[in-house]
Amino acid sequence: MQAHSGKSKLQFLPSGSTLHKVSALLTLILLIAAFSFTSPAFLSVNNGLTVLLQTSVIGLLAIGMTMVIITGGIDLSVGSVLALSGVVAGLTIKAGIPVIPAMILGVFAGAFCGFVNGLVITRLRITPFVATLGMMMIARGIALQLTGATPISRLGDTFATLGNGSFYRVVEMQANGFPKVIFPGIPYPAVLLLVIAVLGAFLLKRRQIGRHIFSVGSNEEAARLSGVDVVRTKIWAYTASGALAGLAGMVLMSRLVTVQPNEGVMYELDAIAASVIGGASLMGGIGSISGSMIGAFIIGVLRNGLNMAGTSAFIQQIIIGIVVIGAVYIDQIRNQR
Secondary structure (H helix, E strand, O other), X not given: OXXXXXXXXXXXXXXXXXXXXXXXXXXXXXXXXXXXXXXXXXXXXXXXXXXXXXXXXXXXXXXXXXXXXXXXXXXXXHHHHXXXXXXXXXXXXXXXXXXXXXXHHHHHHHXXXXXXXXXXXXXXXXXXXXXXXXXXXXHHHHHHHHHOOOOEOOOOHHHHHHHHOEEOOEEEXXXXXXXXXXXOOEXXXXXXXXXXXXXXXXXXXXXXHHHHHHHHHHOHHHHHHOOOOHHHHHXXXXXXXXXXXXXXXXXXXXXHOOEOOOOOOOHHHHHHHHHHHOOOOOOOOOOOHHHHHHHHHHHHHHHHHHXXXXXXXXXXXXHHHHHHHHHHHXXXXXXXX
């Protein structure tokens, strides 16, 4: 009876994942409060929209990374896949293909890279770290080879729409004939991130593939014995990560209005950091899209606030590295408990 009573009490305690997510949210709120004191412009509408834009790319990468991490894997190739997807889209546009089909082809290029990652990991039984590290070098090499390591420019105004367009933009014409921006509008990338995040959360929580991803990460052998197609589930997760890296590439290159084959360096670390800070466990089986979004915004707010404070990019890397180590340490304590 006593054991049963103890079990009943434990059922009312919040899970480690929930506590991790709540602590991440509190950290985000504290960061916003701290930076608002250090810089009066931090809470301005324009700066808020800038943070949304800066976070959208990392957020998209973090959604795919979270799915992979939940399976117990890792994807180090997303930054290079991002660049290769942009190069594929840019070269396709230069070949005369319309912008939208070219961007779709770029996303498919990213998905194909993820699919290959999944195949190598499941069929050749190579560890995710090594397999995706190889893809990181391959994708970057292909991007640089196809472009000769030079940017692809003059892609047209339509190409810039995704990264620079916005909803509900309010512009007023002044007496001198020049326009004045009243409200810059909600950026397209921010809306796209919201849509993908909601879709990703729905798949993880409400669909069979989501349940399979969690079961594979929790106990792969038990999942296999329960009838879960482990190979298919892992390939799906890595393909989704690659596709979202491709989509992030479209957003980033569109913002730059130029395809840069050297873009995306170290982005995989930001994506991993966002997932871990948001509560995903590197041991697998634990994670959420909402937590990863909180983690992505922590990184975005931290970078933006430090920039406004005049902190060098090198110091920013040190600070974010410390934050990641702290998040992983908390994750280890949670797993031990």
